[in-house]
Amino acid sequence: MSSLDASTALGHGHAPPREGVNYLNADNSVAGWLGTLDHKRICILYLVGVGIMFLIGGLFAVLFRTELLTPGKTIMDANTYNKFFTLHGAIMVFIVIIPGIPAALGNFVLPLMLGTKDVAFPRLNLASWYMWLFGTLLMLSSLVFGGVDTGWTFYTPYSTKVQGGAMAGVVPTLFGAFMLGFSSIFTGLNFIVTIHKLRHPNMSWFTMPLFLWSIYATAVIQVLATPVIGITVVLAAIERLLGIGIFDPALGGDPVLFQHFFWFYSHPAVYIMILPAMGVMSELIAVHSHKHIFGYRFIGFSSVAIALLGFLVWGHHMFTSGQSTLLSVIFSGITFSIAIPSAVKMFNWIATLYGGSISLNAPMCYALSFMWIFGIGGLTGLFLSTLATDIHLHDTYFVVAHFHYVMAGTIFVLFGATHHWWPKITGRMYNENVARVACALLFIGFNTVFLPQFVMGSLGMPRRYYNYKEEYQIYHVISSIGSYIMSAGVLTLIYCLSTSLMRGAKAPRNPWGAATLEWQTASPPVVENFETTPTAGDPYDFDALRYDEKTGDYVYVGNPTGPKH
Amino acid sequence: MNELLATGSLSLLADRPYMPPEASTYSGTVDFWFDFILYCSLFFFVLMNGLTAYFAIRYRRKAGAKPHGPTHSNTLELTWTIIPAILVFVMFFGGFHGFMNMYTPPENGYDIAVTGQQWNWTFTYPNGHTDSELHIPINTPIRLTLESVDVLHSLYIPAFRAKMDAVPGRYTRMWFEATREGTYNVFCAEYCGTSHSDMTTKCVVHPSMEGYKEWLAAADPFSKKNMTDEQFEEYKADPAKFIAAHPEIKNLLPLDKMGEILWKKKGCNACHSVDGTANIGPTWKGVYGKTEQFENAPAQTVDDNYIRESIVDPLAKIVKGFPGSMPAYQGRITDREITALIWYIRSLGDQKAK
Structure with a gap:
């Protein structure tokens, strides 16, 4: 047992917390929110921002899915359709999923899990949020300038050459991506330093919750890969504005070079999006089955393996680009190697469920949905890393379905994580039944949208098509209906969380019986995070908790037989 | 059966x-x-x-x-x-x-040139006929050389499981051999702007080489069917003169013939022979598919992209034993002219096809 105070680790003391005052009600002035250095409030800023942008990005998707109900024009013209799928992609990738788990929830959870008072650089943390905000506004401003229809991949020479019409917004969008990139880099840097320097004195690397391992691996990718996309979008903007030949062959440039630069970031970015979700999965599965995580070290090291291998596979996006066949073969081989650590994680989570005491509450429902969704997303990746089959499937709806199954895995976990930490963040419980209905609607809707897309993709339907052959219509119609079911799920989710805010029951400190440190403080936490020093032990030792029926709370009593590690 | x-x-x-x-x-x-x-x-x-x-x-x-x-x-x-x-x-x-x-084209095959542009495909057949549809004979390896005049495109024929990007400023190659007659969808698979989804056409697989040749002869403006007998004789006697007299069909000259004219017109013939004699520059006879040694670069096989580079940026790779004295043609020659020269050089002997 440690007698060290978490704030001692920071090198300064603090005043004792005041009764009834928590981080939410401490200072409700505008400056108190928009100028806050408190990582918990910055989480709220991100959650609200990311939530609004998720709804906007989703709205674009529902609109263009409606357009695709019939071949030819249904509700919008080709240019509008092209702008909508471009913005849907750019918003969901750069603005929603990349910051979704690490910057939004990670901001709240990471310092609390470490038992510390804040992140290492609170001002940088706030600056990251403002960069996110300005990047988002820049990207949305492209709509005012006439929009962008390059697709979120900005492939050259289309993005640097074609003028007028739907293309006037390219430059603000590129600078928006640049800003968002630096927001991501600063968050990653902040988290790396925080994990190294501000861990609870009793917390070693191997008694750190697995969420933190995955956030650490993510942060390494953010810091090393994101500068490349920053430079690339600036080069594209320079070519477009000044006519200096970098990517346009008419000016002496090389269009395929852009693809190499772009995917050198954007493939690792896939792991920026999925690794934090895998980290949350380890927490959700263990906590809601009250079972020690299975294969801690294998899960932790597999995060690092995925992060490192993720840098070496970018060429698998370019098998048909005309790159050398030798290069394609090497990229295919390395791509397969990533399947292994991903499979290891899945099997370890299943083994964790074995013999557990599984509560089928909303966070667990979302976690089980992830097993299904990421299972399909991961396995269909095998078709795309196999060279012979990829040539046929490349740039078809099969790819669209594949990466939505991977990315939406992250969205499902983001929702699961929001429910899991909701009592801690807001101090209120939500209605389990409504939350489970929302999860079920989202799950059914999602599969209705994307399962038919695998079939139409393998039948040859290319992606980004406004018009299509009639033989594909049946799949498009089913897919569009799914998007309406998903919309109902999102509305139910909003209803569930907003009623919780208005009249949810007061949350105890530890409603789930979790053993990580954030559950040892009040719900919501005090401004200083902890009233007294938290006790750090094995983060998955659920024998150290006793259920108190009167308060509905799990109380930390320590493990009489000692920690399992 | x-x-x-x-x-x-x-x-x-x-x-x-x-x-x-x-x-x-x-x-x-x-x-x-x-x-x-x-x-x-x-x-x-x-x-x-x-x-x-x-x-x-x-x-x-x-x-x-x-x-x-x-x-x-x-x-x-x-x-x-x-x-x-x-x-x-x-x-x-x-x-x-x-x-x-x-992705390895066979050493012998039937060549067709493909050009992608916003938003249609153009197929150029060996006799110079250009068409917006792809027609091929069954059971014959077809080799396509792809180029793009504007942005990225990708030629995709789902029934053949074949796909390759068309990249501006360089050539890409693909091949397939159809085994079943019929008409199949051809798509553009790489997003290329407003009417990307309308950049589609048909691939018609003819049941025999003879049937294909019949189609090509009928479609070919130089065939007797499209000209008077008099015009056709005139054309056969001196294609260059006939073309000069009919500027509206200049682009329909067979690519290798157009290349031969360019060889003289652009002054290539001053330094490059076509009969095997070494001049100021290497001869073009039998150079296609040969492995060339360079003064300033590792050895490489002479292919479409190498020839293209040698024309627009000749000093990038100087063949051993020759002075690096060729002027750069960047900006002074069109993509179509480069393609024609390549087809001409290929017609002078393809080492790989032997």
Whole structure:
């Protein structure tokens, strides 16, 4: 047992917390929110921002899915359709999923899990949020300038050459991506330093919750890969504005070079999006089955393996680009190697469920949905890393379905994580039944949208098509209906969380019986995070908790037989 | 059954509801690996989600039940590391093997040039005829050389399982051999702007080479069918003169013939012979497909992209034994002219085709 105070680790003391005052009600002035250095409030800023942008990005998707109900024009013209799928992609990738788990929830959870008072650089943390905000506004401003229809991949020479019409917004969008990139880099840097320097004195690397391992691996990718996309979008903007030949062959440039630069970031970015979700999965599965995580070290090291291998596979996006066949073969081989650590994680989570005491509450429902969704997303990746089959499937709806199954895995976990930490963040419980209905609607809707897309993709339907052959219509119609079911799920989710805010029951400190440190403080936490020093032990030792029926709370009593590690 | 024997493809029997009809020599290979991965994936998907669902029900929370079970097992970890590793290696190797066949054009084949532009495809046939549709004979290896005049495009024929990007400023090559007559969809698979989804056309597979040649002769403006007998004789006697007299059909000259005219017109003939004699520059006779040694770069086979580079940026690779004295043609020659020169050089002897 440690007698060290978490704030001692920071090198300064603090005043004792005041009764009834928590981080939410401490200072409700505008400056108190928009100028806050408190990582918990910055989480709220991100959650609200990311939530609004998720709804906007989703709205674009529902609109263009409606357009695709019939071949030819249904509700919008080709240019509008092209702008909508471009913005849907750019918003969901750069603005929603990349910051979704690490910057939004990670901001709240990471310092609390470490038992510390804040992140290492609170001002940088706030600056990251403002960069996110300005990047988002820049990207949305492209709509005012006439929009962008390059697709979120900005492939050259289309993005640097074609003028007028739907293309006037390219430059603000590129600078928006640049800003968002630096927001991501600063968050990653902040988290790396925080994990190294501000861990609870009793917390070693191997008694750190697995969420933190995955956030650490993510942060390494953010810091090393994101500068490349920053430079690339600036080069594209320079070519477009000044006519200096970098990517346009008419000016002496090389269009395929852009693809190499772009995917050198954007493939690792896939792991920026999925690794934090895998980290949350380890927490959700263990906590809601009250079972020690299975294969801690294998899960932790597999995060690092995925992060490192993720840098070496970018060429698998370019098998048909005309790159050398030798290069394609090497990229295919390395791509397969990533399947292994991903499979290891899945099997370890299943083994964790074995013999557990599984509560089928909303966070667990979302976690089980992830097993299904990421299972399909991961396995269909095998078709795309196999060279012979990829040539046929490349740039078809099969790819669209594949990466939505991977990315939406992250969205499902983001929702699961929001429910899991909701009592801690807001101090209120939500209605389990409504939350489970929302999860079920989202799950059914999602599969209705994307399962038919695998079939139409393998039948040859290319992606980004406004018009299509009639033989594909049946799949498009089913897919569009799914998007309406998903919309109902999102509305139910909003209803569930907003009623919780208005009249949810007061949350105890530890409603789930979790053993990580954030559950040892009040719900919501005090401004200083902890009233007294938290006790750090094995983060998955659920024998150290006793259920108190009167308060509905799990109380930390320590493990009489000692920690399992 | 006759059709089956004629195409020599047993995979006709196995058209799948989730795949386009198999219509090329390698589509059967692609579908075989697709099915192999599909069955492996289904097995693991059912295994993982079956266990997850079973555990979620069997071990759902009950009062008084105490969680139990191990927290680690190296045997299990090794099992679920090694078995998937073996399976993905098999997939990798199968995919690699199939891909090498799909992306290595055969040494002899029928050449057609393809140009992509917003938003249509242009196919140029060996006799100079250009068409917006792709017509090919059955059971003949077809080699396509792709270029783009504006942005990226990608030629995709689902029934052949064939796809290759068309990149501005360089050539890409693809090949396939149709095994089944019919008309198939041709798509642009790389997003190229407003009417990307209308950049589609048809691929018509003719049941025989003779049938194909009949079509080409009828479609070809130089054939007798499209000219008076008098004009046709005039054309045969001196194509260059005939073309000069009819500027409106200049672009319809066969590519290699157009290249020959350019060889003189652009002054290439001052330094490059076509009869094998070394001049100030290397001869063009038999140079295509040859492995060339350079003063300032590693050895390389003479192919479309090398010739293109030698024209626009000649000093990038200087052939051993020759002075680097050729002027750069960047900006002074069109893409179509470069393509014509390449076809001319190829007509002077292709080392690979021997």
